[in-house]
Amino acid sequence: MVRSGGRKGQPSICSMSQVCRPSSLTIATSPIVKKAERALKNANRQLNARLAQIEQLQSELREQAQRDPLTSLFNRRYLSETMERELKLAKREKKPLSVIVMDIDRFKKINDSHGHRLGDEFLTEIAKLLQNHARGSDVICRYGGEEFLIVMPGANARTARKRAEQLRVHCEAMRIAHNGKELRVTLSFGVATYPTHGREGEEIVIKADKALYKSKRRGRNCVTLWEENKG
Template identity: 50%
Template sequence: MPIHRLNTKEDLFRTIAECSTFGIYILENGIIKYANRTLGQILGISEEDLLGADFFSFVHPEDQQQVRQNMSQCLNNGAPTGPYTFRCRCVNGDAVYVEASDRAMEWENGRVLVGNLTDITSRKRLEADLEREREIFNLFMEYSPIYVFIKNQDIRTVRLSKNYETMLGKPLADLLDKSMAELFPPDLAQSMEADDRRILEEGKPLKVVEAFNGRVYETMKFPILRLGQPAYLTGFTIDITERYLAEKALQKAHRELKARFQQIKQLQEQLLEQLIRDPLTGLFNRRYLQETLDREFARASREKKPVSLIMMDIDHFKRINDSYGHRAGDKVLIELGQLLASSIRSEDIPCRYGGEEFVIVLPGTPLEIAGERAEQIRSKINNTRVSYRNQPIQITMSLGVAAYPIHGNNSDAVLIRADRALYHAKQNGRNRVVVYRSTAVMPPPA
């Protein structure tokens, strides 16, 4: 495109005006004598249609008095006015905010007003939005039920919600631009500042629980970033005293309930022990023996394993009672029970069958091994002396051994055969072990 030559100052003015992003006008007695293209764009009308129009017809009725006053003052005093803000009314009825500046100049037939304006509607809307947000934020800080704070990088207060007045007992104005040491006790202030500096350094949020003036508070702190770097520190604090006390009470109740359950469990175990134990010897009783036999024989049947029984009886126990008294007999039973319990494996089950009779159940033990163990027990008993009132009492036992499945398919059958073997041991001199249907009788020691 050809470049136009500027021949006069008027050509220069018009060129500058047409290229300007400002709306430019010249008014004579309020009538538009000149308007550039930008002014027409702002008002939604062509610049040709603006010429000869009353400028104030484009000014919002509520702002006309202010604009007339500003322009009259400029014309009368000759001093520039502005920038000032008012609303223009577009041809389509929309209102736009403009910012204008005016200056009086001499032209052709007298003094005219030369001015420029720019559309600031977007800026005004943004300012209005910011003002609304500021008002909402101020209302929030005024009436917030939680404690809200903003601190700067020096860990000094910038904004605080009004309820801090109640917490700290001072007017809000006396709480701003203060360090933590000026508001809180030394230990708490030191802990707060350490947490705050950590957040500003790491740029990560942090939740803390703190005690102050007999209350417990939970605070969520986090950094406010500017250009990716922590610039401020903010947080929300709530009073959790009631919840804290309730949790502590609940924890205490839980501990007490757990302890109570443990006591109940111990009592149940003690009761169970009383139900299944012989009170004198501490061995299992006959009732538990029957339950054990049913269980062990069923398991042995499933696993194809043997179960051996040793039935034993104290020799001449009536003679001990008659010679030394029933207390001596009880002591013999007690010490014998202890000896049996210490002579068997953990999986073996020693029981007091009744009176001076005992039974030991040996799960998974074949007949031959059961016979050997029966002899070991017999020998150990034979070498034991029970002391009663400084008198040694020697005891011996006769033992009968039988086993599943070679001596029977159920516990009753095996128990009967062990009893028969015991009877055979008694008939053949006592103080010996007899394995059912075994012709070899193990003699007592010399």
């Protein structure tokens, strides 16, 4: 015998002695509901996969915006951002920061005599050389056409100058085969350091660049450390 009672909207089952108890009724899920649930789960999976693809693409685009397309080194735009960041850190931690600027000697002659393809090969090989001999904290950039720049957090002038000399020797020993000949290039270097040679990033880079051109005037294939009284 069934009688209305119990919780609202729930029927009660009564025995012959009129003692009633609520019943539990199981309502079967319809095939239409099950199908809709499966479709919703599938749509969520597809949406999550698509969002992951978009996030990956955005990450790749950010990386491309920071890199030189030929050498894969950081570009000049990224240099501005990293110099500001690293200099703030150096000031806060009271540590030095050095900049090495280098330029391929007589690079125009290489392009004019052997073509831009060989010039590009030298650029990419020098980029690899710089990466192979970098510390984990170094930031290596392609600063101009045939000019490169390294930011060395925590390195004083002596350490940076020694690193530049090592790179000069490695580059001088490098050879590239072309039309049955082995060709080589040399690099000229300029070095400047915070806080010895300046307090701001742009000032350090400018002085390292001036020291580089002093290396050019000295005969190329050498390293020059900026000196205030000999600027």
